[in-house]
Amino acid sequence: MKRELVSGIFLLSLAWSAAPARSQGAAQPAQARPAQLQVAEAPTVALSPSRILLETFYSGAQVHVTGTAPAGTEILVTVKGPEAEEVLNRKARVGPIWINRGKVHIAGAPSLFLSFGTRPAGDLLGRQVLDRLQLDEAAIREGMRISPEEFDQPVIRANFMAMKKNQNVYQEDAGSVKLGPAGPAGVPYSLDFHWPRKAPPGSYKVEVVACRGGGVQATASSELVLEEVGFPAWMARLARERGSLYGLLAVLAALLAGFGIDFLASRLSKKGVMTH
């Protein structure tokens, strides 16, 4: 019953957002059309790789997204990480000095947000659609929940976005999705991007939105998994599950490194390689 209700709402939202824009511009989604028309013409999406392995010498990865879009549509691709509440220090002025004054809790923002399009998201979809489906940074900024509520909300939102962009985990790149010549199966599209090195392990949702006339014609999604394997996975598990043993090993390893290098240096010193 619940699933049917959710499906109904989803189809209604698709129908509403896929409607052609009014003559004033693409920012306003227009009248709804029957839902069955849009779901029939869905884009396809394929990721290469769809699984990124975090091995010892991992240095990021190049991700290739390909597929076909329904004829006459343009493409917006978003990659989102899971939402998790973040607790941050908030600086405030006390007399002449700035100090950390209280904690800010921010929820409802993805841990990672990458947006790529054939054009800027604001040119492809109306503001209401972007906000409802959280398809651009402005939508993320306004959609996050901040507590305590008495804090200066616009300032906190702007600072949070700036911090994420500075870490390269929030990126927007309009014009990076390339469309090919239309064929019988639709219009082929492709996107290449460098996966941010600072993105933590986890499951990320890649969503392809076919846009027409300021609304959503259809969507397709896929999952990109970032997974620790081998030595890093073993090490992370040991740190998590056997903290005391791991702590003991850490101290011993550090002592070994310190005294080992001292031993080597004193040997080199005796041989005259390293002099006082």
Next chain:
Amino acid sequence: MSIFLPVAGVSINLFLLVGVGALVGFLSGMFGVGGGFLLTPILMMIGIPPTVAAASDSCQIVAASSSGAAVHFRMGNVDLKLGGILLVGGLAGAAVGVRIIKALRAMGNADLVITLTYVVVLGGVGGYMFLESLQSLRHGALARKPHKPGHAQNLLGRLPMQMNFPRSGVQHSIFVPFLLCAFVGILAAIMGVGGGFIMVPMMVYLLRMPMHVAVGTDLFQILFTCAGVTFMQASTNHTVDLVLALLLAVGSSIGAQVGARAGKLLRGDQLKILLATIVLIVMVKMAIGLVLTPSSLLSYARGH
């Protein structure tokens, strides 16, 4: 060449980590400071989560201080007897400091106290050491005449349980180094640093230890303090990244070897003025940071 750090969950250039470690290790070996005040912000700047940066920093200090302490030990610069008392006093002080900071946090003004303590302590210690060393360098041998005991030292000399520390060439009541180190431990816990920056000047000016012995003895006690912190952070918070710590440790151990040898080339006065300059630079940077509008009003919590 990048390497994936399993606990931090990020990939960082391997040579950058070793290089950062070497820089901090050099300071550690030369001045007997742990380098935590410098390393944690650098790690945060290159993308390590703050809690992992602070915890892994302690682990690398174990390596750097063991390497530096070993060199100083061979040079005869480690006073084991005094170091043992300082260690016990420091741990007792740290336990009291942690309770103070907890109470301040509950009252909501811990950060203000921490920041002001930093500026006042670093400014006071650095300023005094700088002026004293400058005077000493200017007047040369004249200034290095034997120290004439004042009223305070006469009073300290009458305290019970006097003990001779031949390695340092001083005699004190056992309570003097213990209480002094307990005080530094309290400050270190409040400020969230190892305390080398405060401890070395205290040893030199209040305990009247020679600069090189103060450096070696401080490294000896830092080694034990940071080993304890590393173990507790790993077992309680699971935030020690061993791969990160070992790469930093390789760099810092090499840096500490070079630093300890470079320090030997300098006279005590020269070492003191260099350390005082670094302390004052850190203090001025902090003071400027306090009054200038920050680039971001949000920051990740570091943990304490």
